Each structure stands twice: as structure tokens, then as C-alpha cells.
Amino acid sequence: MSYRIVGETGEWEVVVGLEVHAQVTSESKLFSGASTEFGGEPNSHVSLVDAAMPGMLPVINEHCIEQAVRTGLGLKAKVNLYSVFARKNYFYADLPQGYQISQFEFPIIGAGTVILDMPDGTTRNIGIERLHLEQDAGKSMHDQDPRRTFVDLNRSGVALMEIVSDPDMRSPEEAGIYVRKIRSIVRYLGTCDGNMEQGSMRADVNVSVRKPGDTELRTRCEIKNVNSVRFIMHAIEVEAQRQVEVWESGGQVEQQTRLFDPVKGETRAMRSKEFAHDYRYFPDPDLLPVKFNQEYVDGIAATLPELPDEKKQRYMADYNLSAYDAEVLVVDRETGGYFETVLGRGDKGKTRDAKLAANWVISNLFGALKAESKTITQSPVSADQLGQLLDLISDNTISGKIAKTVFEEMIATGKEPADIVAEKGLKQITDTGAIEAAVDDVIANSPEQVAQYQGGNEKIAGWFVGQVMKATQGKANPGMVNKLLKEKLSG
Amino acid sequence: MSLDRETVRRIAYLARIRVDEDRLDKIAGELDGILDWVEQLSEVDTDGVEPMTSVTELTSPHRVDVVTDGQCPDKVLANGFDTFDGFFTVPKVVE
Amino acid sequence: MSNTLTQLTIAQARDGLSNGDFSATELTQSCMDTYGAARKLNIYITETPELALEQAAASDARRAKGEALGSMDGIPIAMKDLFCTDGIQSTAGSHILEGFVPQYESTISQNLKDAGSVMLGKSNMDEFAMGSATTTSYYGNTVNPWQAASGPDAGKDLAPGGSSGGSASAVAARMCLGATGTDTGGSIRQPASFTGIVGLKPTYGRCSRWGCVAFASSLDQAGPMTRTVRDAAIMLGAMAGHDVKDSTSTPIETPDFEAVIDQGVKGLRVGIPKEYTAEGMPEEITSLWQRGAGWLREAGAEIVDVSLPHTKYALPTYYIVAPAEASSNLARYDGVRYGLRVEGNSLDEMYMNTRAEGFGEEVQRRVLIGTYVLSAGYYDAYYLQAQKVRTRIAEDFTKVFEDVDVLLTPTAPSPAFTLDAKMDPVTMYLNDIFTVPASLAGLPGISVPAGLSQHGLPLGLQLIAKPYDELTMLRTAEVIERFAGFDLPVFSGREA
Ligand SMILES: [Mg+2]
Numbered sequence A: 001m002s003y004r005i006v007g008e009t010g011e012w013e014v015v016v017g018l019e020v021h022a023q024v025t026s027e028s029k030l031f032s033g034a035s036t037e038f039g040g041e042p043n044s045h046v047s048l049v050d051a052a053m054p055g056m057l058p059v060i061n062e063h064c065i066e067q068a069v070r071t072g073l074g075l076k077a078k079v080n081l082y083s084v085f086a087r088k089n090y091f092y093a094d095l096p097q098g099y100q101i102s103q104f105e106f107p108i109i110g111a112g113t114v115i116l117d118m119p120d121g122t123t124r125n126i127g128i129e130r131l132h133l134e135q136d137a138g139k140s141m142h143d144q145d146p147r148r149t150f151v152d153l154n155r156s157g158v159a160l161m162e163i164v165s166d167p168d169m170r171s172p173e174e175a176g177i178y179v180r181k182i183r184s185i186v187r188y189l190g191t192c193d194g195n196m197e198q199g200s201m202r203a204d205v206n207v208s209v210r211k212p213g214d215t216e217l218r219t220r221c222e223i224k225n226v227n228s229v230r231f232i233m234h235a236i237e238v239e240a241q242r243q244v245e246v247w248e249s250g251g252q253v254e255q256q257t258r259l260f261d262p263v264k265g266e267t268r269a270m271r272s273k274e275f276a277h278d279y280r281y282f283p284d285p286d287l288l289p290v291k292f293n294q295e296y297v298d299g300i301a302a303t304l305p306e307l308p309d310e311k312k313q314r315y316m317a318d319y320n321l322s323a324y325d326a327e328v329l330v331v332d333r334e335t336g337g338y339f340e341t342v343l344g345r346g347d348k349g350k351t352r353d354a355k356l357a358a359n360w361v362i363s364n365l366f367g368a369l370k371a372e373s374k375t376i377t378q379s380p381v382s383a384d385q386l387g388q389l390l391d392l393i394s395d396n397t398i399s400g401k402i403a404k405t406v407f408e409e410m411i412a413t414g415k416e417p418a419d420i421v422a423e424k425g426l427k428q429i430t431d432t433g434a435i436e437a438a439v440d441d442v443i444a445n446s447p448e449q450v451a452q453y454q455g456g457n458e459k460i461a462g463w464f465v466g467q468v469m470k471a472t473q474g475k476a477n478p479g480m481v482n483k484l485l486k487e488k489l490s491g
Numbered sequence B: 001m002s003l004d005r006e007t008v009r010r011i012a013y014l015a016r017i018r019v020d021e022d023r024l025d026k027i028a029g030e031l032d033g034i035l036d037w038v039e040q041l042s043e044v045d046t047d048g049v050e051p052m053t054s055v056t057e058l059t060s061p062h063r064v065d066v067v068t069d070g071q072c073p074d075k076v077l078a079n080g081f082d083t084f085d086g087f088f089t090v091p092k093v094v095e
Numbered sequence C: 001m002s003n004t005l006t007q008l009t010i011a012q013a014r015d016g017l018s019n020g021d022f023s024a025t026e027l028t029q030s031c032m033d034t035y036g037a038a039r040k041l042n043i044y045i046t047e048t049p050e051l052a053l054e055q056a057a058a059s060d061a062r063r064a065k066g067e068a069l070g071s072m073d074g075i076p077i078a079m080k081d082l083f084c085t086d087g088i089q090s091t092a093g094s095h096i097l098e099g100f101v102p103q104y105e106s107t108i109s110q111n112l113k114d115a116g117s118v119m120l121g122k123s124n125m126d127e128f129a130m131g132s133a134t135t136t137s138y139y140g141n142t143v144n145p146w147q148a149a150s151g152p153d154a155g156k157d158l159a160p161g162g163s164s165g166g167s168a169s170a171v172a173a174r175m176c177l178g179a180t181g182t183d184t185g186g187s188i189r190q191p192a193s194f195t196g197i198v199g200l201k202p203t204y205g206r207c208s209r210w211g212c213v214a215f216a217s218s219l220d221q222a223g224p225m226t227r228t229v230r231d232a233a234i235m236l237g238a239m240a241g242h243d244v245k246d247s248t249s250t251p252i253e254t255p256d257f258e259a260v261i262d263q264g265v266k267g268l269r270v271g272i273p274k275e276y277t278a279e280g281m282p283e284e285i286t287s288l289w290q291r292g293a294g295w296l297r298e299a300g301a302e303i304v305d306v307s308l309p310h311t312k313y314a315l316p317t318y319y320i321v322a323p324a325e326a327s328s329n330l331a332r333y334d335g336v337r338y339g340l341r342v343e344g345n346s347l348d349e350m351y352m353n354t355r356a357e358g359f360g361e362e363v364q365r366r367v368l369i370g371t372y373v374l375s376a377g378y379y380d381a382y383y384l385q386a387q388k389v390r391t392r393i394a395e396d397f398t399k400v401f402e403d404v405d406v407l408l409t410p411t412a413p414s415p416a417f418t419l420d421a422k423m424d425p426v427t428m429y430l431n432d433i434f435t436v437p438a439s440l441a442g443l444p445g446i447s448v449p450a451g452l453s454q455h456g457l458p459l460g461l462q463l464i465a466k467p468y469d470e471l472t473m474l475r476t477a478e479v480i481e482r483f484a485g486f487d488l489p490v491f492s493g494r495e496a
């Protein structure tokens, strides 16, 4: 189903391109030895280089170069063996140099592709135009003082990767999936922590609208610095709506930089400048071109982890998982690792039932973690413990239903599943005599229901099972209960 | 080409230098003189010539990723104008 | 005693200090006394007498313990105010940096400190090194200690050249034994020529730019300004060296420059580029140039006529590239973190007021030109074309240096002019017509005093060498110096 905005003149298509700014995982800044640590006293993670003192010079952090190359490889993009840092010149309170060192004509990474898995099972390919390295700016605080804006340069000079997509997205949903996918890839690679709350990832969203079937793009607006997936999706929705209204009322959408206000649910133009920006890019004469050879790239490629797309394919092929299940499990490296431990992969001859394992991780574990606001790495139930619980189900020690009770207890106490079963006496009753007695008892006490059953109402069989389970506190082996009931009722 | 007042006003704003109206013509004239003179570069045949992006043949040296700097807010702020509580300050910005 | 001490070269002072003929403190005091008698020259923006005496005493103490550091230990020098010095005001000659006290020491000043030299003060200069006369300084112009003996300018105050005019005048007037300069398009060599001293611009990358206020990053180089070629070799040795804090600093060893300077020029091929003449250049400069070639031939060099066909485009190229880089380098002077702030009702207004008041006319002019040539629609026609022509200019040199070892040219198209000379910007820029090409190509150049004009003003000859071949350049310079038999008249003092 295509996303369409219905206006007075009919349907409109939305066209979206994203510039995702991802903070490079590194100890020190892109061009200085100051720490990248989040927070801290104002102006404490600042070197004289970051504060643009006269005569200070940048020196490239080699790890940031490597991280950009890793990310480029993860995006299946072209790695450029020659790239150049350029200055983007503009004045702002949090830009101490009066220019941002970025890359312009020769970025370190060229074109690539990201594959989106859509909820309906289809996939969408989104083009990556480029990835370049650049410095972050400092932080301005406008609301601390009636007459002044405060400036903290702690973030000034932190390395960012700007990942620029082609205008390939056609709905807020696609944009959301794209950002999640980018986040998943950089997290797998360890090149960005993807933490949007702390601003480690944020996006400039380019939005335009057009009539379905049109090939020309109309004027776009850039919504700056949107810092959550939800806001990105919401911003696209309201901005596209706004543009449709402008066009339909006979107006012209102006090329603008806008801000998204999540509280009011609207975008507004940034205070317009008398003159448009003119960044006057030119190669930074304080730095020399960045050159490396193919061996360097190959060396990095050799250390790349299995990425979500490949992992998903493997789960589907090797474990016969559905695309949906596989995709949920590969969302990050930790979840995939957890799942594979539950599965017991590699532990000789002990591979557990993959579908069972996937169900337990996705429904039960995720549900419990969500309720407790914990991440998978903080799970009170270890992957090993969950594996043991699955073993108890498979060898008929407990039923699936009892297992849920045991699991709740595991979440609450962190105890081993076998111990919980023993302590609470939850072991499944498989003794035929005991089950038979309970079945006989129920039949004897329910003449009315027996009559119904024998009168052809087979649906009532479920009621009998329930009664027997109730009488055995759920511990009776459900298969045996079914079998005995059937025999006795028809007998 | 000849520089007009409007262009001078525009580049003066880009460079954030206040130029009073009564100086616009004088500056336009001076800049025009310089630009006329550098115009002669257009006569050099530069087809297929790479622009010089750096004087040396070297490539950028690299730093290892360790924290070696920072933690010196006193030095950073020492010459700041109207600093407050560890922050630099500027006239209030309305976005 | 004190007056004669200041007449010494660095090499002579080194020997005197090590023989115990005098102390670093006495030498330093003599320099300070000399300046005290001639404040009218306006050499320093900031004098540092306490620091100088402290450093001199420390040098004497080292020497007493037998721990002297080398040739520069105890040598009093002037430091161009473009170098940031820890705890000492550093202005770059600009109002916008008035009162700026760096919390760090530039690599060049640190290297000289580590070599034991004594800093007398921060010398005057054209604002942000933009100028050829030291007349654009916010702190007033420096006066050339030389005066014309005859002619229309006789008795008038002359410009020392620029931008390193304070350093040049200080060395020429015997107020220090050496001084640091920086050269972007000729700012060491042209004032050296105007004041009759030696000025050396090393190969781009030889001296660190870290902590030196940037004018045009792809051109700026620090270098020594001294009275002799030997002194230049000694002082360059103390300044040069690879610096990991400057990405454009070349990772090579610093040779012992002094060791080779007596080797002569026998067998060297010296190129005479035919394009190094200028309209209206006085005949005396052409004949001095020929005389210089004759000396080198006499000393055993082979003189070769060569051509550098793109020479005439060097100056216009420079006046696109340098202002473009400067417009960006000077963006950091915004009234927030250091220096001058002039308030306004908004952030933009504060920026505009601060930069209008903080930058002088020439700096504003270059920032505007630089902004223009980089701006949308003009970048390709101006900046990109200039960078391509720059490649052509560098290729000219590469080709010529396949055939010759060193080039000989005049340093400047005229002797020193008067301080009140009225010149439009382009005429002023023409001062650097012979120094700019080597700057664009990143090559080392040196100006050596070679004679006097008909009115008795010093004139320099320039030598240009291959990248990192300062050794050949110094050897050749020493021969010129020897033949010129040049000896500056003793500065007699012109009390204010
Ligand atoms: Mg952007």
C-alpha cells in the first residue's frame, strides 16, 4: 500500500531523503586529543584546538578514518582511497573556528545501498549517496539567561559521519525503518552507539511532495536535527501535509530550513536570514589529502562482523524462521547472540528447537524486558537459563503452560528453572494412574456435559481438559489427558 | 566584471564585517581594482591541470585515538568575554 | 662595552659567551639599552624585559655549570608578534587581538626557548602579516633605521618593509642579534632587503606553524632574520624540526645548516630567470643582479639563463589564494573567546561590529576579496583557476630545477620607500613580485644584502632552491655575502 496524502486536488506522494549524523565511536575527537565523553562540566572536554585558539591546528584521528571505512563497508558502499577535508564557512555561536571541517567534493565513502524489510514482507532498496566525516559543533543554550546565550564547546570537534541517502523514501514509515536499519548497522559495526537520546544519532530530513506518477521533484524543505525515529516520522507527516496545503492553495513551497516542534506537532521556518547561506567550501589547507590503499580497506573488511542482513538470511535458511522472526532477532548483535545461545548453537548435539527458541525470545523474553524497561544485556534471565527452560519443556518435565509460570519466577528471582520446578513441585504428572483417576473423577461429576458430548457436541472436549488440568494444578501432561478423555468419553 | 554596492553588502555580511553605507562605493572601487588585476589569470591555459590542494606531496599524518588533551577549562576560558559559570556567552540568539 | 656587544653576530656572541668574555645578562642588557635609546623606531608591540633578564640569568647559570645548550644559548632575539607566547600578550598587530594572552607557546618560540635564547619582546608587524611596509599595524608603524643619504627621500622616515618590519628593523639597528619572521608571500625576504639584513624563508613544512597566528595556511612559514648568512643557518637550526601538532610539517631530519655554509659554489649551476624584471624597476637593481651573477661565476659556479614562464601570474594568483585562506582563517576572531568584542543587539550585530572595529582597512579588504572569490558562482573562475595556475607555477620551478641547483633573482623591485608614500593596494602588492612565486611553490628562499642603491639604501638579492635544499641555498648565499663585502654602517641612534 503506497502512502498517499489526500488533498483537495487528489492524492499526493511524499518524497523523503535523509542526512543521518552518526557520532563516531572514538575516545578522542576528530582533530584533537580531547575526550568525546558525554556530559561533563562545561568546556571541560575541550582542547585549545577545539576552542579555535589562534594558531591551533587539526591532526586527524586515525581511528575515525577506520570507523568511517568500516561503516562504508557495512553500507556496501564505495570506499574512496583518496578523500579531502574541506572547510564549510559560516558564523555561529557554537562554531568557534567560523568554519566546520567537513568533506565536500571528495568524501571518504561514495555510493551504497541499504535494504529495508517492510512489514508486509517486501523489501525496499534505499540508495546511499555518500558518507563523509565532519566535526560536530558545540552547544548553545538559549534559555538560561534573559540576555545571553551560553556556549559549551564540549561537543565541538567530536567526529560525525554524515550518511546522505538518495531521495528514495516514500512514506514516514519507510524513513523510520531506514533510520532503524542504519542504527542497527552502525551498532553491529561498533562505529556509532546509535543513542538518539544523547544525540549520538540525529537526522536532517528533506521532504517534498508531488503528484503520483510525476518524475520531477518539487522544492524540498530540510527539517534540521530531528532526534528520534518517532519525531522523524511525525515531522515528515506534518511537513508533507503542510506542503500539500501550500501547493493546493496556489502557493509555492519555498526551499527552507525548518525546525520540528514535537509538542505542537508542526514544523516552522528557522528565523530567516537576510541572505541565503553560502558556505564557500574549499579544501582545508591545514590538512593534507587522506590517502590509503586497498590493502588497508581489505584489512578492515576482514574484521567486519556478520551484519543484520546476512544474519537474517542465515536464520531463515538454517533455522527455518519466518522473515519477521528473523528480522526481530537480528535487530542488534546482543539479541542475535542471546538467541543463538538459547539455541545452543555449537554446543555439540544440543541444538534446541529454533522455532520454540525464537518464540520464547520474541514473545516471552521481550515482553518481560519491556515491562521492566530493561535491555537484553540487562536481562535477569540469562540465555543459558532460558535454554534450560526449553529443555524442561522438550523432555516433558513441564508443560508449555507451566513453563510460563516458571519463567515469571525466573524473571522475578533469577533462579535456575530446574530449581523453581523442584521447589514449587511443578513437575508434570505423567503417571497414567494419577491422570486416569482425575479423568474419572471429572467424568463422574459432570453427567450433563458427558451427555452433551455424547450427543455430538465435540467442542465440549476442551472443557473436560480444562477441568482435569485444574484438578491437577496444571501439572498433568496435556497429551495424556487428551488421550484418556477421548477414550473414556467415547467408551 | 564590476562589483556593485549590493554585492559588497552581501559579501560583507557573509564575512560579518559591518560596512557603513557611505563606504560601500569606496570599497567596491578598491575591490574592483584588485579583481580587474587578477582577471589576467583567465588567460592561462589550465585545461587538464589539477588545482594545487597542498604544497607537499605528503598525505595527512594520523593521530592514535587516545585522550591527551582537554580538562583545561581555565585555559580555554581565560581570554573569554563575559564568561559565566564555565560557559562562553554571546548576545541572546532567538532561533 | 654595551654598544659594542650589540654589534656582534650570533656566531661571534656564541664564541664570546663560551669564552666567558661577557655574560648573557650583559649582552641582553646591551640590547635593551640600545632599544631604550631608539624607541622612535617602534620595534616592539610588547617588550618583555623582566623575562629577558630572567632567561639571560638562567643561561648564565647553565653556562656556569657547564650545561650550555648550544649556539643560541643566551642569544637575545626579537619575536614577531604573530607567534603566540604563553602568558604574554600576542596581537598579530591587530586591534582584534589586543589584550589576548595565550595559554600556550608556539612551537617556534618554544624551540628557541628550548635552545636557550632570550626573548626581548614581541616585534611589530603588519596586521595579521598583511602588508609590505609594517604600516597596517594597529600599534603604529615601525621605522626603518636606514635613511637615504641623498635623493628625494633623503632624511625622511622609511618603511622597513613588511610584514616582519619590527623584526627586520630590530636586527638592522642592532637591538637584538636575531629575530623571527614569518613569510607568506615575502614577509621575511622583502623587509630583509629593505633593512640590509639576511632573511630566510625555509621550505614549506620545515618550520612548524603550530601556535603561529594563521594568515594563509598553505603559504605561511617561519624563518630567521639575522645579520649574516651564518647566523641564519644557526638560528634556522634551532627553529626547524618536525612537529606532530602540524599536519603540514614535514617529517624529516633537520640538518646542521651551519656546517656546510663555507663549502662554496664550485660546480653549482645557478639559474637566472629572465622573467624577474618589473616595469619601472631601477637600473641599479638589474645591475646589482648581474654583479651577483658575476660573483658566483667568479667563485666557480656556472651561470645559466632559465625561464619560468608563469612568473607574471604569481602575484595575481597569490592575491586570490592568500585572501581566500585568510577570509576563513580570520573567521575565528568573533568577539567570543578572546580579544576585542564590540557589543550589538544580536549575535550577528556583535560579530559585525567587532570585526569592523577590530580589523584594519587592509585586513578587511583581503577578507572581503577572499570571501568573494570563494563565494557561489565565483569559486571556479577565481579560486579554482588560481589553484590551477599555482600548479603551473610550481611545475615551472620543478622543470627548471632539473637543470640548475639554485636560482638568483632580485629580492624586491625597489629599495625602501618612505612611510608616507601613497600607494593603491595593487601597487603595494607589487613589492612582493619576486618573492611570491617561491612561496606559491613552497620553495626555500633567502634575501642577502648585496649592495646599496645610488641614494645609499640597502638592496638584497634572492636565492631560491629546491624543496628542503636550504643547504645549497645557504652555501650560495654565503658567497654573495662574502663578495658583497657588505657591512652595515653602525646604527648611530635617532633619539625620539
Ligand atoms: Mg545537512
Ligand SMILES: [Zn+2]
Pocket (backbone or CB within 6 Å): A021, A134, A162
Ligand atoms: Zn553535516
